[in-house]
Amino acid sequence: MDTALIIVLVLVLALGMLVSGIESRLRRMDRRLTDMDRRLGLIIDHLGARPGDGGVEPALRPVEALVRDGKKIHAIKAYREITGADLREAKAAVERMEEWR
Incomplete structure (x- = not known):
């Protein structure tokens, strides 16, 4: 056999093994992501904070009312007072609430 042909065959086999390994990892990651999504859904349902239906955790209802009234800073x-979050985290949370309404 020609040396170049052997090299090409070895490279094709190595590439096939690499692709197979990547596919296997992607399937595992997909299963983990599906499981995490299911668990997050259970947590959201438990808290009664389903985005899109306007529900938030009961302790955050005053914040939701302020967002509805357009009082973002308040x-x-x-x-921050309710959760103890820092300014960046609180701003991001309020902006998510704005998107839900």
């Missing part, structure tokens, strides 16, 4: 302040 909502951020209230969120």
Whole structure:
């Protein structure tokens, strides 16, 4: 056999093994992501905070009311007082609430 042909065959086999390994890892990651999504759904349902239906955790209802009234700064302040979050986290949470309404 020609040396170049052997090299090509070895490279094709190595590439096939690499692709097979990647596919296997992707399937495992997909299963894990599906499981995490299911668990997150259970947590959201338990908290009664399903995005899109307007529900939030009961302790955050005053924040939701401030967001509805367009009082974003007051909502951020209230969120921080209720949760102990820092400014960046509170701002991001309030902005997510704005998107839900």
